[in-house]
Amino acid sequence: MGSNQQAVTFLTNLARAAVGLGASATLLNSSLYTVDGGERAVLFDRFRGVIDATAGEGTHFIIPWLQKPYIFDIRTKPHTFSSISGTKDLQMVNLTLRVLSRPEVNKLPTIFKTLGLEYDEKVLPSIGNEVLKAVVAQFNADQLLTERPYVSALVRDSLIRRAKDFNILLDDVAITHLSYGAEFSKAVEQKQVAQQEAERSRFVVAKAEEERRAAVIRAEGESESAKLISEATAAAGMGLIELRRIEAARKVSSTMAKSGNVVYIPDSGSRMLIGVNPSG
Numbered sequence: 001m002g003s004n005q006q007a008v009t010f011l012t013n014l015a016r017a018a019v020g021l022g023a024s025a026t027l028l029n030s031s032l033y034t035v036d037g038g039e040r041a042v043l044f045d046r047f048r049g050v051i052d053a054t055a056g057e058g059t060h061f062i063i064p065w066l067q068k069p070y071i072f073d074i075r076t077k078p079h080t081f082s083s084i085s086g087t088k089d090l091q092m093v094n095l096t097l098r099v100l101s102r103p104e105v106n107k108l109p110t111i112f113k114t115l116g117l118e119y120d121e122k123v124l125p126s127i128g129n130e131v132l133k134a135v136v137a138q139f140n141a142d143q144l145l146t147e148r149p150y151v152s153a154l155v156r157d158s159l160i161r162r163a164k165d166f167n168i169l170l171d172d173v174a175i176t177h178l179s180y181g182a183e184f185s186k187a188v189e190q191k192q193v194a195q196q197e198a199e200r201s202r203f204v205v206a207k208a209e210e211e212r213r214a215a216v217i218r219a220e221g222e223s224e225s226a227k228l229i230s231e232a233t234a235a236a237g238m239g240l241i242e243l244r245r246i247e248a249a250r251k252v253s254s255t256m257a258k259s260g261n262v263v264y265i266p267d268s269g270s271r272m273l274i275g276v277n278p279s280g
Contacts, residue, residue: 040108042108043070070112089141094177097174101124
């Protein structure tokens with residue numbers, strides 16, 4: 001009977017010790033929190049509110065129930081958003097903007113108090129659309145293409161200044177996509193077609209002018225040739241013309257004589273024998 005009583009006492013003490021160890025482990029676990037690499041922690045105290053100092057990487061102690069840590073990712077993150085904006089000449093343009101952002105570490109308590117953990121999703125789309133609309137309204141639609149580097153720089157500088165007001169740092173800002181409305185695209189296509197037609201018309205005009213000049217030069221040459229022949233005829237009589245006719249007839253006769261099917265050539269009622277085919 002006494003041994004049973006001792007066993008019960010031992011088990012009771014063991015259970016109490018286990019409960020105490022469990023409670024201590026739970027209390028110790030709730031008193032510790034870990035901040036991973038690329039993160040910072042902001043502490044909220046039930047009596048003092050948000051503490052101005054931030055906790056860096058590693059394991060830290062807190063007072064359970066009284067304090068609670070909120071973890072911020074301070075690494076650079078990409079954000080992409082689109083905006084439909086009107087240009088100076090009242091054309092609608094669709095732009096896509098990509099930014100690389102991160103919070104200002106020493107301002108994390110302020111960011112937590114004013115914006116919360118999702119500060120970037122609350123701020124960047126709104127100020128991005130605001131800046132895009134303000135910048136695009138300063139340019140005509142065609143200038144967004146011809147002056148794109150300047151437009152991108154203007155958007156980047158303006159957006160960096162606006163994000164700084166919310167304690168957000170931007171490492172990079174870039175316009176990744178730019179497209180126009182259907183009406184403007186159709187107008188650009190019609191303009192290109194009109195330019196091609198104008199180039200073709202200029203080519204036709206230039207070709208006609210060259211042909212006209214060639215005709216004038218050819219006519220002047222023929223006139224000069226006729227003049228020289230007329231002068232030669234006047235000086236030498238009809239003998240020159242008769243000589244040219246005989247030379248032309250001889251050349252034609254020589255060419256046709258090479259054909260085995262030609263036997264004679266009728267010429268002004270007379271017949272001139274060219275050749276006889278031996279096999280005929």
